[in-house]
Amino acid sequence: MSKQTKLGAFFKPK
């Protein structure tokens, strides 16, 4: 079963 990642792992807050 594949797991959904979150954008926070790729895009950092400004």
Place this chain on the structure above:
Amino acid sequence: MFEARLTQGALLKRLLDSVKELVTDANFDCSETGISLQAMDNSHVALVSLSLRAEGFNPYRCDRGFSLGVNLNSLNKIMKCAGNEDVITLKADDSSADSLCLLFENSSNERVSEYELKLMDIDQEHLSIPETDYDATVMMPSAEFQRICRDLMVVSESVTIDVSKDEIKFTAEGELGTGNVKLKPTSTIDKPEESITIELGQTVSLQFSLKYLSNFTRGTPLSDQVMLCLSDNMPLLVEYKMDIGYIRYYLAPKVGD
């Protein structure tokens, strides 16, 4: 004072329609260069980034940068009161913006309606989206992408996208079985909107949620073509380009299997 008049009011209706399912509240950041919006969905899996250039409005006036905190649901309800042919003008007092005025004028200017939308204080952090030199950039008819997402959703809630030099392949595997759609690059000179192009740095294979991708395809009416940008272990970029600007969707990948 902030004023932005868009003769093609239908564009604004479609734009809002293409984000309303994904985002509930958002800040429209207004500056002298134009209007932009960046917001994530509640689960922080998808992000929408909208940019409308000042040149696309006439007139456009924004004396100083400020944000309009909007509940998109409420804005959409008011936008439903605008006719598809109406000219839409957005106005706000940029010093104490507690409401956004929307003016809808029909083409013969006989019917003018005015609505005031109460604004909200939305404390939303902006994410910095790194400039990415993508492994693969695919351009294809937006209706085709919409159909692929809709068709493969009958098989599974996930899709694997494989891009190689001369093919983009969408594969879904589920309880009922499997399905895949393969597209080859075409360059129809007479109908550029139907062409499919693949710019490949290196082959890439990523898995995404079809629920989100289908949601992104609400942007289909905005542009004949859609651009998909993929890089290993990076969010997918789905972009619908318009004369006045663009709407970009980012989707975090699914990993493991």
